[in-house]
Amino acid sequence: MAVMGSILEAIGNTPLVNLERLVKHWKIEGRILAKLDNLNPSGSKKDRIALGMIRSAERKGLLRRGQTVIEETSGNTGNGLALVCALLGYPFIAVMSKGNSIERVRVSNAFGAKVVRVDQAPGSKSGEVSAADLDLVIKETERLTKELGAFCVGQFHNADNATAQETTGDEMWEQSEGKIDAIADFVGTGGGFVGIATAMRRHDPKTRCYLIEPANAPYYSGEKPKEEAGHHIQGGGYAREVPFLDRSLITGCVSVSDEEAIESARLLSSVEGIFCGFSAGANVAAARKLLEGTEKGKTVAVVICDSGFKYLSTDLYPLKD
Secondary structure, X not given: OOOOOOHHHHOOOOOEEEOHHHHHHHOOOOEXXXXXXXXXXXXXXXXXXXXXXXXXXXXXXXOOOOOOEEEEOOOHXXXXXXXXXXXXXXXXXXXXXXXXXXXXXXXXXXXOOEEEEXXXXXXXXXXXXXXXXXXHHHHHHHHHHHHHOOEEOOOOOOOHHHHHHXXXXXXXXXXXXXXXXXXXXXXXXXXHHHHHHHHHHHHOOOOEEEEEEEOOOOXXXXXXXXXXXXXXXXXXXOOOOOOOOOHHHOOEEEEEOHHHHHHHHHHHHHXXXXXXXXXXXXXXXXXXXXXXXXXXXXXXXXXXXXXHHHHOOOOOOOOOO
Protein backbone atom coordinates (compact mmCIF):
# COMPACT_ATOMS: atom_id res chain seq x y z
CA MET A 1 0.00 0.00 0.00
CA ALA A 2 1.36 3.43 -0.98
CA VAL A 3 1.93 6.27 1.48
CA MET A 4 -1.24 8.37 1.79
CA GLY A 5 -1.24 12.12 1.41
CA SER A 6 -3.64 12.55 4.36
CA ILE A 7 -5.97 10.60 6.61
CA LEU A 8 -8.85 11.49 4.24
CA GLU A 9 -7.51 8.90 1.82
CA ALA A 10 -8.14 6.25 4.49
CA ILE A 11 -11.91 6.80 4.32
CA GLY A 12 -13.73 3.86 2.75
CA ASN A 13 -12.49 0.56 1.34
CA THR A 14 -13.19 -1.08 4.70
CA PRO A 15 -13.11 -4.88 5.15
CA LEU A 16 -16.09 -7.20 4.62
CA VAL A 17 -16.18 -10.03 7.17
CA ASN A 18 -18.14 -13.29 7.19
CA LEU A 19 -19.79 -13.63 10.63
CA GLU A 20 -19.67 -17.42 10.51
CA ARG A 21 -18.96 -17.76 14.25
CA LEU A 22 -22.04 -15.77 15.17
CA VAL A 23 -24.21 -17.65 12.66
CA LYS A 24 -22.98 -20.91 14.19
CA HIS A 25 -23.63 -19.55 17.70
CA TRP A 26 -27.23 -18.77 16.75
CA LYS A 27 -27.64 -22.09 14.88
CA ILE A 28 -29.12 -20.46 11.82
CA GLU A 29 -28.70 -21.18 8.11
CA GLY A 30 -27.04 -18.72 5.74
CA ARG A 31 -24.36 -16.04 5.88
CA ILE A 32 -24.12 -12.60 7.43
CA LEU A 33 -21.49 -10.37 5.82
CA ALA A 34 -20.47 -7.35 7.87
CA LYS A 35 -18.94 -4.22 6.35
CA LEU A 36 -16.56 -2.81 8.97
CA ASP A 37 -17.19 0.91 8.58
CA ASN A 38 -16.38 1.29 12.27
CA LEU A 39 -12.77 1.23 11.03
CA ASN A 40 -13.06 4.56 9.23
CA PRO A 41 -10.75 7.26 10.71
CA SER A 42 -13.27 8.89 13.07
CA GLY A 43 -14.83 5.54 13.94
CA SER A 44 -18.00 5.42 11.85
CA LYS A 45 -19.59 5.05 8.42
CA LYS A 46 -20.38 8.78 8.46
CA ASP A 47 -16.83 9.66 7.40
CA ARG A 48 -17.92 8.75 3.87
CA ILE A 49 -20.77 11.26 3.83
CA ALA A 50 -18.77 13.94 5.61
CA LEU A 51 -16.12 13.94 2.90
CA GLY A 52 -18.65 13.46 0.10
CA MET A 53 -20.96 16.29 1.16
CA ILE A 54 -18.15 18.78 1.80
CA ARG A 55 -16.41 18.05 -1.51
CA SER A 56 -19.74 18.32 -3.35
CA ALA A 57 -20.52 21.67 -1.68
CA GLU A 58 -17.10 22.95 -2.77
CA ARG A 59 -17.68 21.86 -6.38
CA LYS A 60 -21.13 23.49 -6.44
CA GLY A 61 -19.81 26.76 -4.98
CA LEU A 62 -22.04 26.45 -1.91
CA LEU A 63 -19.13 26.56 0.53
CA ARG A 64 -16.61 29.40 0.62
CA ARG A 65 -12.99 28.88 1.63
CA GLY A 66 -12.70 29.33 5.41
CA GLN A 67 -16.48 29.56 5.95
CA THR A 68 -17.86 28.02 9.14
CA VAL A 69 -19.58 24.66 8.61
CA ILE A 70 -22.41 23.61 10.92
CA GLU A 71 -24.52 20.48 11.25
CA GLU A 72 -27.23 18.91 13.38
CA THR A 73 -25.99 15.48 14.37
CA SER A 74 -26.40 12.57 16.74
CA GLY A 75 -22.61 12.54 16.87
CA ASN A 76 -21.15 10.36 14.13
CA THR A 77 -21.73 12.77 11.24
CA GLY A 78 -20.38 15.49 13.51
CA ASN A 79 -17.28 13.41 14.20
CA GLY A 80 -16.74 12.82 10.49
CA LEU A 81 -17.27 16.48 9.60
CA ALA A 82 -14.97 17.58 12.43
CA LEU A 83 -12.23 15.40 10.95
CA VAL A 84 -12.82 16.47 7.34
CA CYS A 85 -13.14 20.17 8.19
CA ALA A 86 -9.95 20.07 10.26
CA LEU A 87 -8.03 18.71 7.26
CA LEU A 88 -9.65 21.05 4.71
CA GLY A 89 -9.44 24.24 6.79
CA TYR A 90 -13.07 24.92 7.74
CA PRO A 91 -14.16 25.86 11.27
CA PHE A 92 -16.86 23.37 12.32
CA ILE A 93 -19.72 23.43 14.82
CA ALA A 94 -21.64 20.26 15.73
CA VAL A 95 -25.09 20.73 17.26
CA MET A 96 -26.35 17.69 19.14
CA SER A 97 -28.74 16.59 21.85
CA LYS A 98 -27.57 16.03 25.40
CA GLY A 99 -29.21 12.61 25.05
CA ASN A 100 -26.35 11.40 22.83
CA SER A 101 -23.26 9.76 24.33
CA ILE A 102 -20.54 12.07 25.65
CA GLU A 103 -17.84 10.17 23.73
CA ARG A 104 -19.18 11.59 20.48
CA VAL A 105 -18.81 15.10 21.89
CA ARG A 106 -15.23 14.42 22.91
CA VAL A 107 -14.28 12.95 19.53
CA SER A 108 -15.47 16.11 17.73
CA ASN A 109 -13.66 18.27 20.30
CA ALA A 110 -10.48 16.26 19.70
CA PHE A 111 -10.60 17.20 16.01
CA GLY A 112 -10.88 20.88 16.95
CA ALA A 113 -14.64 21.32 16.54
CA LYS A 114 -16.99 23.28 18.75
CA VAL A 115 -19.94 21.24 20.05
CA VAL A 116 -23.21 22.89 21.06
CA ARG A 117 -25.22 20.53 23.27
CA VAL A 118 -28.98 21.11 23.29
CA ASP A 119 -31.20 20.30 26.27
CA GLN A 120 -33.60 17.42 25.73
CA ALA A 121 -37.35 17.93 25.44
CA PRO A 122 -39.39 17.61 28.65
CA GLY A 123 -39.94 13.94 29.48
CA SER A 124 -37.06 12.65 27.34
CA LYS A 125 -34.63 10.16 28.85
CA SER A 126 -30.85 10.49 28.80
CA GLY A 127 -29.39 8.03 26.31
CA GLU A 128 -32.57 8.12 24.20
CA VAL A 129 -33.01 10.84 21.56
CA SER A 130 -36.63 11.34 20.54
CA ALA A 131 -38.13 13.14 17.55
CA ALA A 132 -38.89 16.05 19.90
CA ASP A 133 -35.21 16.17 20.93
CA LEU A 134 -34.16 16.18 17.27
CA ASP A 135 -36.55 19.06 16.54
CA LEU A 136 -34.85 21.15 19.23
CA VAL A 137 -31.43 20.37 17.72
CA ILE A 138 -32.63 21.35 14.24
CA LYS A 139 -34.12 24.61 15.58
CA GLU A 140 -30.84 25.55 17.28
CA THR A 141 -28.86 24.66 14.15
CA GLU A 142 -31.08 26.90 12.02
CA ARG A 143 -30.63 29.77 14.50
CA LEU A 144 -26.85 29.46 14.56
CA THR A 145 -26.62 29.08 10.79
CA LYS A 146 -28.38 32.39 10.28
CA GLU A 147 -26.52 34.15 13.10
CA LEU A 148 -23.06 33.06 11.92
CA GLY A 149 -23.61 33.03 8.15
CA ALA A 150 -22.48 29.41 8.26
CA PHE A 151 -22.86 26.66 5.70
CA CYS A 152 -25.29 24.02 7.02
CA VAL A 153 -24.54 20.59 5.56
CA GLY A 154 -28.09 19.29 6.13
CA GLN A 155 -27.59 15.52 6.10
CA PHE A 156 -31.33 14.83 6.43
CA HIS A 157 -32.08 16.69 3.18
CA ASN A 158 -28.79 16.46 1.30
CA ALA A 159 -28.94 13.82 -1.44
CA ASP A 160 -25.11 13.74 -1.51
CA ASN A 161 -25.47 11.80 1.75
CA ALA A 162 -26.88 8.81 -0.14
CA THR A 163 -24.60 9.24 -3.15
CA ALA A 164 -21.53 9.03 -0.91
CA GLN A 165 -22.76 5.74 0.54
CA GLU A 166 -23.22 4.09 -2.84
CA THR A 167 -19.48 3.43 -2.49
CA THR A 168 -20.31 1.18 0.46
CA GLY A 169 -22.63 -0.94 -1.65
CA ASP A 170 -20.19 -1.08 -4.57
CA GLU A 171 -17.41 -2.25 -2.26
CA MET A 172 -19.64 -4.89 -0.66
CA TRP A 173 -20.58 -6.23 -4.08
CA GLU A 174 -17.00 -6.41 -5.29
CA GLN A 175 -15.66 -7.92 -2.05
CA SER A 176 -18.38 -10.61 -2.00
CA GLU A 177 -17.91 -11.31 -5.72
CA GLY A 178 -21.58 -10.52 -6.21
CA LYS A 179 -22.76 -13.15 -3.74
CA ILE A 180 -25.23 -11.06 -1.74
CA ASP A 181 -28.95 -11.84 -1.74
CA ALA A 182 -30.15 -9.10 0.59
CA ILE A 183 -29.05 -6.09 2.59
CA ALA A 184 -30.49 -4.71 5.83
CA ASP A 185 -29.82 -1.24 7.22
CA PHE A 186 -31.04 0.75 10.22
CA VAL A 187 -33.02 3.87 9.36
CA GLY A 188 -31.18 7.05 10.35
CA THR A 189 -31.03 9.81 7.79
CA GLY A 190 -31.87 7.21 5.15
CA GLY A 191 -28.61 7.87 3.32
CA GLY A 192 -27.05 4.52 4.17
CA PHE A 193 -30.07 2.50 3.12
CA VAL A 194 -30.67 4.46 -0.09
CA GLY A 195 -26.99 4.53 -1.08
CA ILE A 196 -26.35 0.83 -0.49
CA ALA A 197 -29.69 -0.28 -1.96
CA THR A 198 -29.15 1.87 -5.07
CA ALA A 199 -25.70 0.37 -5.64
CA MET A 200 -26.90 -3.18 -5.05
CA ARG A 201 -29.88 -2.83 -7.38
CA ARG A 202 -27.54 -1.43 -10.03
CA HIS A 203 -25.48 -4.61 -9.82
CA ASP A 204 -28.47 -6.95 -9.42
CA PRO A 205 -32.05 -5.63 -9.63
CA LYS A 206 -33.24 -8.67 -7.67
CA THR A 207 -31.33 -7.75 -4.49
CA ARG A 208 -33.74 -7.53 -1.58
CA CYS A 209 -33.37 -4.44 0.61
CA TYR A 210 -34.73 -4.34 4.16
CA LEU A 211 -35.18 -1.22 6.27
CA ILE A 212 -34.61 -1.68 10.01
CA GLU A 213 -36.61 0.27 12.59
CA PRO A 214 -36.68 0.28 16.41
CA ALA A 215 -39.52 -1.89 17.74
CA ASN A 216 -40.76 1.06 19.83
CA ALA A 217 -40.65 3.58 16.98
CA PRO A 218 -41.82 2.03 13.70
CA TYR A 219 -42.91 4.25 10.81
CA TYR A 220 -42.20 2.77 7.38
CA SER A 221 -43.69 -0.59 8.38
CA GLY A 222 -47.05 1.12 8.79
CA GLU A 223 -47.24 0.12 12.43
CA LYS A 224 -48.14 2.66 15.09
CA PRO A 225 -45.30 3.89 17.35
CA LYS A 226 -45.60 2.76 20.97
CA GLU A 227 -46.99 5.29 23.45
CA GLU A 228 -43.48 5.70 24.86
CA ALA A 229 -41.48 5.68 21.63
CA GLY A 230 -38.03 6.10 23.14
CA HIS A 231 -35.26 3.65 22.34
CA HIS A 232 -31.54 3.18 22.93
CA ILE A 233 -30.44 2.84 19.30
CA GLN A 234 -28.74 6.21 18.89
CA GLY A 235 -28.48 7.84 15.47
CA GLY A 236 -31.93 7.20 14.02
CA GLY A 237 -35.36 5.70 14.39
CA TYR A 238 -37.27 8.94 14.93
CA ALA A 239 -40.63 7.51 13.73
CA ARG A 240 -41.01 10.09 10.97
CA GLU A 241 -40.61 10.51 7.22
CA VAL A 242 -37.02 10.77 6.00
CA PRO A 243 -37.00 13.33 3.14
CA PHE A 244 -35.05 11.45 0.47
CA LEU A 245 -35.75 7.83 1.44
CA ASP A 246 -37.09 6.16 -1.72
CA ARG A 247 -39.87 3.79 -0.64
CA SER A 248 -39.60 1.88 -3.93
CA LEU A 249 -36.24 0.51 -2.71
CA ILE A 250 -37.80 -1.09 0.40
CA THR A 251 -38.46 -4.83 0.12
CA GLY A 252 -39.70 -4.97 3.71
CA CYS A 253 -39.19 -3.64 7.22
CA VAL A 254 -37.63 -5.41 10.20
CA SER A 255 -38.29 -4.29 13.78
CA VAL A 256 -35.54 -4.67 16.37
CA SER A 257 -35.89 -4.11 20.10
CA ASP A 258 -33.29 -2.45 22.34
CA GLU A 259 -32.62 -5.82 23.95
CA GLU A 260 -32.01 -7.52 20.59
CA ALA A 261 -29.68 -4.74 19.43
CA ILE A 262 -27.72 -4.80 22.69
CA GLU A 263 -27.41 -8.59 22.76
CA SER A 264 -26.16 -8.66 19.16
CA ALA A 265 -23.65 -5.84 19.73
CA ARG A 266 -22.21 -7.64 22.74
CA LEU A 267 -22.02 -10.93 20.85
CA LEU A 268 -20.27 -9.20 17.95
CA SER A 269 -17.58 -8.17 20.42
CA SER A 270 -17.27 -11.43 22.38
CA VAL A 271 -17.80 -13.92 19.53
CA GLU A 272 -16.45 -12.09 16.45
CA GLY A 273 -14.09 -9.53 18.03
CA ILE A 274 -15.95 -6.67 16.35
CA PHE A 275 -16.37 -3.75 18.79
CA CYS A 276 -19.43 -1.77 17.76
CA GLY A 277 -22.40 0.35 18.81
CA PHE A 278 -26.16 -0.03 19.12
CA SER A 279 -27.08 0.42 15.45
CA ALA A 280 -24.58 -2.20 14.28
CA GLY A 281 -26.14 -4.54 16.82
CA ALA A 282 -29.57 -3.71 15.38
CA ASN A 283 -28.34 -4.45 11.85
CA VAL A 284 -26.97 -7.85 12.80
CA ALA A 285 -30.05 -8.69 14.90
CA ALA A 286 -32.20 -7.94 11.84
CA ALA A 287 -29.99 -10.13 9.65
CA ARG A 288 -30.52 -12.95 12.14
CA LYS A 289 -34.29 -12.52 11.94
CA LEU A 290 -34.16 -12.59 8.15
CA LEU A 291 -32.07 -15.79 8.11
CA GLU A 292 -34.55 -17.36 10.52
CA GLY A 293 -37.39 -16.37 8.19
CA THR A 294 -37.75 -15.22 4.58
CA GLU A 295 -33.98 -15.26 3.82
CA LYS A 296 -33.20 -18.66 5.35
CA GLY A 297 -30.05 -20.12 3.77
CA LYS A 298 -29.26 -16.86 1.93
CA THR A 299 -26.55 -14.19 2.32
CA VAL A 300 -27.49 -10.96 4.08
CA ALA A 301 -25.04 -8.02 4.16
CA VAL A 302 -25.01 -5.31 6.83
CA VAL A 303 -22.84 -2.39 7.92
CA ILE A 304 -21.03 -2.12 11.24
CA CYS A 305 -21.91 1.54 11.62
CA ASP A 306 -19.59 2.72 14.37
CA SER A 307 -17.16 1.79 17.13
CA GLY A 308 -18.03 0.60 20.61
CA PHE A 309 -15.53 3.16 21.92
CA LYS A 310 -18.27 5.77 21.37
CA TYR A 311 -20.53 4.09 23.95
CA LEU A 312 -18.32 3.36 26.95
CA SER A 313 -20.32 5.80 29.10
CA THR A 314 -23.59 3.98 28.28
CA ASP A 315 -25.01 0.68 29.50
CA LEU A 316 -24.03 -1.09 26.28
CA TYR A 317 -20.76 -2.37 27.75
CA PRO A 318 -21.12 -2.38 31.57
CA LEU A 319 -18.20 -3.06 33.88
CA LYS A 320 -17.92 -6.65 35.07
CA ASP A 321 -16.26 -7.99 38.21
